[in-house]
Amino acid sequence: MSNTSISRVDEVELVESRGSVGRPPSPAVAGPALETISTRLSKQNPEVSDSTRDTPPHSSTVTAEASTANSAGPLDRKALILLLIQHFSSSWGSRTAEFAIYLFLITLFPDSLLPASIFGFLTTGTAIVLSGWAGHQIDIRNNLRLVRFSIVAVKISACGAYAGSLILFYRLASDEQLTREWSTPLGGGMFALIVISGCIQNISGVALSVAIERDWVTVIAQGSSDHLTLINTYMRRIDLLCKLLAPLFVSLLTSVTSNIIAAYCLCGVEAGCVIFELLWIDIVYRRFPSLQAAQADKEIENRRQSQLRGSRPTPDLLVNLRTNLRSYFHNNLSDWREFTQHPIFLSSISISCLYFTVLAFDGTMISYLKSESYTDPFIAGMRGLNVVAGLLGTVAMPFLERKLGLVRAGNWSIWSEAICLLPVILSFYVGGSLPSAHGPTWKSALLFGGMMLSRIGLWAFDLCQLKELQLALATHPRRNAISALQYSLQNIADMLKYVLTMILSQPSQFRIAALTSFVSVVVGATTYLGYVRRERGHILHSDKIPLLRRRSE
Structure with missing residues (x-):
């Protein structure tokens, strides 16, 4: 495809290329269609103003998505509200557990920061190692079933962490020395x-998060840039509200009652919410036909790939463990290789540096x-x-995108x-x-x-980068x-932060850690x-900078 970006495309041709169900065209269909249109336009208008060009000259995927920005129909309001409610419930549970577990560990083991550091290191390391595997499962498994399973797994694991904390709190109440030393059998087992x-x-x-925020949201938007920005913005606002209110709620709960009652309440909320989240996600899946159509397309593609490999569509991971492990590492390495060669990789590196x-x-x-x-109040x-x-x-992000374009809006945001x-x-x-x-x-x-x-630029850039990732990979089979x-890159950066603070553990050394963090942000920008x-x-x-204009002339 030529470097000349498509600035205007006939709506009739776009509608025809999208197919009868209103979904984004497959690469096999979209590629030739867009190539033909681009060739014709380049002949008619060989020069396109740089000031109006903000679509990637090397990315047909983003060009296709930008061209179909306004062709999708209106969103199902009820389904969208239920999706946001489910996201609020999920984000609230994650934020409360994230804050409460660290608070409980510090309370249970006040003489050492090692338990909390080990907890953060291992949970982050798990995400680094298994994030690619989790994303691969979303590509090959039934999406609705996997989302249901993930919801249940999140809630059960949170209840397990609260249960372990409760046992230690009860033992601490009866004999303070039993759990103050975290290396005891009981302390070690519950830890x-x-x-x-x-x-x-x-x-x-x-x-x-990958299944809903990356996959479902992209499918629901149906190629509409406005819909994608709208849903992403709502979800990020929910994340921020939960990030603010959940720790305050946990602090209020532990202050007014006790750690034991707080753990019981939080565990009960998690157990109760799982039923509603499963109900809400089922309704969302049924009310957005594009999700069901995308799942059908994925199953067809998986069967085709399986036939080419001579294997079953969904092989059992427990059969032939050695073969499965070899296949896992091979696929993971292949995904990393493709990811590093993809144009979006530089954008992913940028946001990872901010972690x-x-x-x-x-x-x-x-x-x-x-x-x-x-x-504390301050x-x-x-x-x-x-x-x-x-x-x-x-x-600010939607405003910047309208005025500057997505890529330039991200540039302004991260440098701000x-x-x-x-x-x-x-x-x-x-x-x-x-x-x-x-x-x-x-x-x-x-x-x-x-x-x-700095938070204004940070969250504006976060939204820009998320949309760039969604558009760049919208039609990618994996x-x-x-x-x-x-996520793995972000968790690697997060883990390096833990390593940095373990090395620079004294308050007097915090200025060095702060300077290192600033350098990381500049590297990302x-x-x-x-x-x-x-x-x-x-x-x-x-052409807008006199010195550069004279040099180019």
């Missing part, structure tokens, strides 16, 4: 249960702030302001985050002392103000397996420039 449950919950959550940071209100940052005498207030700023980012983090770094290195509750007010203002403003590899150039053919409009 193992909590870790295993956390690993299962993490990988099941990855599968659920290698201590400049976020996670456990590491909160521990540092408490060591510098910041009060920290909670600053965290709330950061979430509000993140919500503003989800509002990097620029806003500059005052944060200055607060650690200017003025001698570290930011603290008893230090100069201007240092705290730089620290918290810069972090808050899009879920490859999408899951981005610079990498994204490579993606911008690859997709748009240039980074800056040379």
